[in-house]
Structures are given as C-alpha cells and as structure tokens.
Amino acid sequence: MKKIFSLLFGFLLIFLSLSSCKDEELFYEGDSYVHFLKEEGEAFVFADQDYRDVEVEFGTVQTVSGNPDIKIVYDPVNSTAVEGVDFQILNGGSGVVADGQAIGKFTIRILKAPATQAGKVANFKIKSSVFGNNLDYQSYSLRMSLTCSDAVFIGNGKFKNNVAYWTGDTTAVYDVVKSTPVDGNEQLRVDGFWDNGDDLVVYYNPNTFVVTIPDQFTGYTYNSGGINAPVWARPATDGTVSSYNPCTRRLTLRIYYYLKGTSYFLANDTEEFTGQ
Template sequence: MKKIAFLILAFFVFALNSCKDDAEVYEGQPYLHFNKGTRGEAVVTQGTGSTTVNIDFGTVSALEGSAQVKLVVDTSVSNAVEGVDFQIVNQNTTVNAGQIEGKFQVKLLEAGATVAPKVIVFKLQSSSIPNATFDQTYILQYTKACPFNITPFSGTYKVVSDTWQDYEPGDLITVQQGPAPNQFKILADNNIYISNSATAYMLVTVANDGTITVQSNEAFNYGAPTGSLNVSGSGKVNFCTGSIDITTINYGSNAGYKFSLVKN
C-alpha cells in the first residue's frame, strides 16, 4: 500500500509540474512593444556633428513569417522636428520569421541640439503585427554639451539671482580669465557694499566636467557690523553658453546662498 500511495503521489506531482510548464508557454499573437525600456537620454557633443542612438523593440512571441515595423514620431508631444533636429536612419525595418526583436537608429543632429532638453516621442506601427497594450511609447530626451573651454568666461555678465543680495537681478559684473588656464575672476568693482571692491574678487576654478570651486582672493570688507568675510562656494558652469551658476556660496559662516550669472 505504501508503494501504491507513493506512485499515486509521484503521478500528481508530475501532472502539476507538467501543467505549470504548459502555462508558461505563450502561443498567442506576437504583440509589438518597446521591449528594453520606454525612456532614453542622450547627449550631442559640440563638434561631433551628430550622435546616433538605438531604440529597441520586440514581440512577445516569435514571428511565423517576416513582417515590417515602422517607427513613427508623435508630433503632438515632441518638441524636436524630424529632418531638422534629427533623422530616423531606418524608419522601416524587417523582423524575420523566428525573431522576436529588432532596433531602429536615430541620428541626433548637432545643428538642432540645444542646452535645454529636446524631446522626441516615438510609437510603433505594423500592418501585420498587432500592438500590445503596454510599452507603446518611447520618450527620448537629449541635450547639447560642449567640451572644456575657458574662453567663454570673460567680459560682461548679467546677474540672474543673488540671494546674499550684494547685487540685484540685471546688475552687470565683469569677469576676467586667469591667472591659471582653468580659472577666471568675478570682479567686485561695482559692489557698493564692500570697501575693497577695487581689489577683491571671487576666483573660480573650473574642472573638465564643468563643476567649479570658488574662493575669494581676500576677505570682502562689509564694514561694521558685518566686518570682513571670506567667500567660498561651489557650482557649475556651462561651456556652451558661458553661464555661471554658483549653487552654494558662503560668506564667512553665512552659508548656503546662490549666485547665478549669464553672459550679457
């Protein structure tokens, strides 16, 4: 009896496992969708002319025969223009029998790239493969970046914001290059609140990735009751536009202020 009971139990275990394996095999329609994520980011570097990115798609099961798939742009929500800002290299592609995936290539043109993000929204079309109910939109966001270049950081700048309130938005400030090749000075010659405005300045040191450190060459003398305060800080510059954004600027023990400038 024990032997018979064991055989019956073994039969049921085998039957359950067989049912489980059968349930995992999908034999329905090879629905079309973006199969490796629905969002992407890219950078077009100045001087390269363009950057090409891949956009992957797939079907939930292998095709029985070859089929054409088309990548289309949703112009109602995209702010980049096809043919001007980007090109779809292979707008129509073939998925062969037995395959379950493919890819499109999109060329992002430097001429149309901007520092502010541009967005392209893609969808999939096919006359022979139905679309899935999921992952039907791919959003590509891209920006323009420029390599290290200290040249833009000189001349007259306009104040965007100064939470320490030495300056008002719209005030003009002089920026000079040097003394090191990766440094520039933000002069204080029109800062009416300090007595040493003719000699004091913020020395900004720029790293290859655009991050900056700030240190005053001497304490800014605000007179009584504030006294003299050393200035320090950190932030980021934009090599494309020449903008300066000191996201954390400290005056002595007074910490956490912001100071932003754009070329005039």
C-alpha cells in the first residue's frame, strides 16, 4: 500500500511540476536582430491616384525603446522598378517602431505615372547600425502594379456584349452593376442577360482580377432530339479562366453551357463585355 501511495505521490509531483512549467511565460533574453516579416508582397496604385503609400513591416525580435537606426535599402539587383522613377522610399528609409514594440514599418510611395498593369518588382534589404542581421528574411520583394478602382471599372455602367455566344448579338449593351458582396466575394451583375430576365452573376477578386461564375440557370430549356433539359452555365471546363481588366473596363467570361441532369453540353465559349 505504501508503494502504491509513493508511486501516486511521485506522479502527483511530476504533474504539478509540468503544470507549473506550462504556465510559465517564455522570455527571449538574447540580442535584438532586425528582419522583414515576410519575403515578398504586392501593392497597387490606382489610376485615379497620383501615388499610393504602402507599408512594409519588419521585426526586431525584442521590444525596443527610443528611435533605433533601422533602414530599408533599395537593391537594384533583379529589380525592374527604379527608385526615384517608379517609387520613393519615405522618411529617408528609416523605420518607425513604437516604444515597447517589436514590430515596425517602412513606407514606400508607389508613383502612378510610370506604373503598369503588368507590374514591376523592387527588391530591398534591411540594415541597422544598432542591431544585427543574422536572421532569415533579410531581403524583401515588392511587386507594384497599376490598377483601377471599381468606380473606374463600372464607369457609366454601360457594357457592350462584343463577344456574344449566348445571344449572338454583338451590338447589345447591358447595365453592369456592382452588387453587395456575398460571403466576402465582390459581385457583378449583368442586368437581364438571361432569357428569363435574370441577371448573369459573377464574383471577382480585385487583387488577382480572377472572375468566378457560380452555377446558374440561363432561362432556356433545350427541347430537341428527345432531350428536354434546362441549360445551365458554369465555369469553362477546358482550363481557361474568366477575368476582368478594371482599367480597360473589359469583362471576359469563359462559360460552360450544359444540359442540367444529362451528360450533354452545348459549348465552352466566351462572353465578353466592354465598357462604353
């Protein structure tokens, strides 16, 4: 009985010891080092802006006080963006870290005039006369591109269906409206496009310019050769993707038209709408 009690007591001590260690906070007491928080990022300047200021974050491992010397430095090697032409480094390249914090920010100003939709890349390094640089994330690549706001893309809301598989009418002009986001997805509606008067609905990503097409009824029922089935639309199945260009105001949709409930389909084809 005593042996059992001793064993139980021993296990209790081990459990209490582990619990105590688990509750203790861990502290880093070594030197501070500077580093970027990630290796790359992407930012846009809008066509209706002269410039856009973006922040690049860095860390110091330990919290700091005062105003330590930490700078971001342009690295022209493998850069396609040029400092002073495509962008500016603000504050003389100095980072800003609030007292008692271990995260700071540099500010880069992307200039609109030379920006392109294809994008350019600027590479940077981080340096400090106070802290060492022997951690990872010592370099950072920022892709900077020109884009246009939703307001520019929508414009007057009139879009010509210049590539028109479904209706065959390349002169038709439709109202395209931005709708309330659904589940975090931005939504566009081509007013009254389908045969039953319903809107053609698509979702778009303003960062990647990719468009997705939810499964939807075209309003038309195919009735021929003994087949009677509604025609539905969904994303193309041939590997092509839908997209939009907010600056040229062009919406290109790759759609798979199929007979719901059967193994038959009509086509993988294109609907293109261009702002007027």
